[in-house]
Amino acid sequence: MTGRNRGFGLGLSLGLTVGSALLWGTAHLATHRHRTAFVLMSVQILLIAGILTVVTAFSTQLLSLAVQPGWMTGLALILAVIATAWTTVIIWSYMLVRPAGAGVAGRALTAGLTVALCALVLAPTAYAARLAYVSRDLVHHLFAGNLGGPIVAEDPWSGARRVNFLLVGADSAPNRPGVRTDSVTVASVDTATGATTLLGLPRNLEEVPMPPGPARARFPYGFTGDGVDSPGLLNEVFQYAENHPEVVPGVPDRQRGPALLKQTVGGVLGLPIRYYAMIDMHGFAEMIDAVGGVRITVEEPIVYGKYREGLLQAGTRRLSGEEALWYGRSRTDSDDYVRMGRQKCLINAVARQADPITLLNSFENLATATKRAISTDVPQDLLPALVELAQKVRDKPIRSLNFVPPLISTSNPDWRFIRHQTAEALSPPRGPANHARSAPTTTTSPQGPVTLDKTCG
Known part of the structure; x- marks a missing residue:
């Protein structure tokens, strides 16, 4: 059931699209897709909880990972997957709640808002990918491979005081x-x-x-x-x-x-x-x-x-x-x-x-x-x-x-x-x-x- 079928006006359609960008599943609730809405909301809450846990509990380790090109590349890939899922939810929500009878101007406005929301989600991912590339290039340029044998993580300084x-x-x-x-x-x-x-x-x-x-x-x-x-x-x-x-x-x-x-x-x-x-x-x-x-x-x-x-x-x-x-x-x-x-x-x-x-x-x-x-x-x-x-x-x-x-x-x-x-x-x-x-x-x-x-x- 789409916005046209439900008779969503321009204002409500815009609100539901923005709401879905902030809380996944909002538009699905409005169109009575309760099971899908529950799944989307649960996934988003788990993602946010996981990110907050990592940032607060492992902040020092995050700084260490930032100087490891492999981890930075992996982080960029994870963010790309999240950004892709997020933009998919935004576009899906827009398709569900497009305004009925809004005319060309109304449709252009809601479509433009959807594109802008997707850009807001994708921009940080592009920036993170750029940082990962710069970090990897810097590490490879400045720091040599391990020339002195394997470094033991539990004792990187070989017991030296x-x-x-x-x-x-x-x-x-x-x-x-x-x-x-x-x-x-x-x-x-x-x-x-x-x-x-x-x-x-x-x-x-x-x-x-x-x-x-x-x-x-x-x-x-x-x-x-x-x-x-x-x-x-x-x-x-x-x-x-x-x-x-x-x-x-x-x-x-x-x-x-x-x-x-x-x-x-x-x-x-x-x-x-x-x-x-x-x-x-x-x-x-x-x-x-x-x-x-x-x-x-x-x-x-x-x-x-x-x-x-x-x-x-x-x-x-x-x-x-x-x-x-x-x-x-x-x-x-x-x-x-x-x-x-x-x-x-x-x-x-x-x-x-x-x-x-x-x-x-x-x-x-x-x-x-x-x-x-x-x-x-x-x-x-x-x-x-x-x-x-x-x-x-x-x-x-x-x-x-x-x-x-x-x-x-x-x-x-x-x-x-x-x-x-x-x-x-x-x-x-x-x-x-x-x-x-x-x-x-x-x-x-x-x-x-x-x-x-x-x-x-």
Whole structure:
């Protein structure tokens, strides 16, 4: 029995069509198809209940699934099935309650409303499918396959109490061949709690000890650079490895630099470094712009720009990508070591403000910028565990320890002292209150007290 048979007017027909889009089976009830209406309503209620249960009870797991291309593709297919069923119900309902004697204008209005309702249902599905495609492309572009053997879901960190990531800020310029790693930071993360300590090494460390093997054979007394025009600083190790395959035998192009730098920095700090992530400074600015800027407290005015054309005034404000870039790299009226402290503040601010809603809203632009800006050796299979660990990190204060003068001498570093302080900084809290320390912490050493600062609040 159709709307024409029942004598539905234009207004009632429009209302029943909209009602059926919101609650399946409404039009079927109006046309006395009670059994079909009951089935449709039951299916919709079960779908809504299932979605709400998944979203509320498994929110953390959903973030982990978002970095797994297979799951994203499966989700897009499920949404496509739901959208197809939903549009079918809308069109079916319209066919049942089409207005009788409404004329051409009335029929056009109800048909147009039906098409609009179907579009409202299909649009989110198309968007989800697009996000799934972008996510899959990003994961395949950035993250390698699992090169280290199978990862056990119950223990992705292989029983390690801490996992160490090398974070590198790379800068290149047309007048300077190669890449200089001007920002070198190790993020040491407690795998159980997420408590994180950032350990910063200055770019101008001299005579850095090389790891055992061909690199140490070439530089038995520490890295001295590549010829008379090279000062032999820490920030040259990456490019030296890329230019000299023999010091990292068996490692392909574009992986030699990260491999040697991980081993070198790990040896300096006395830590096993599993993974690295390198970000291009200019690409970093694009990433900040993609998420709408980053809010940070500028402690004192910062002059920026090659020709001092800009000034970041003191105060708490939202920085654009370009401003954030200069906040993290400017040395005008300051030095490398002040800049290192600001870089830790910037890392902390980005980590705190990277909430899921912001990331989702800007996901496509962020993915495009990320593909140009970041390289890493984190395997795809580790991403779900990494997402869960990142959630823990966000809930804990991030502390930092920068090995800069006067704590060390960059021209004649005390390597034993650096390793001792690293071990002290990462040791479990002492005393009855065994919890993450949010205030600055002082440790002792043969060279006096050293303070670990809470990174920018």
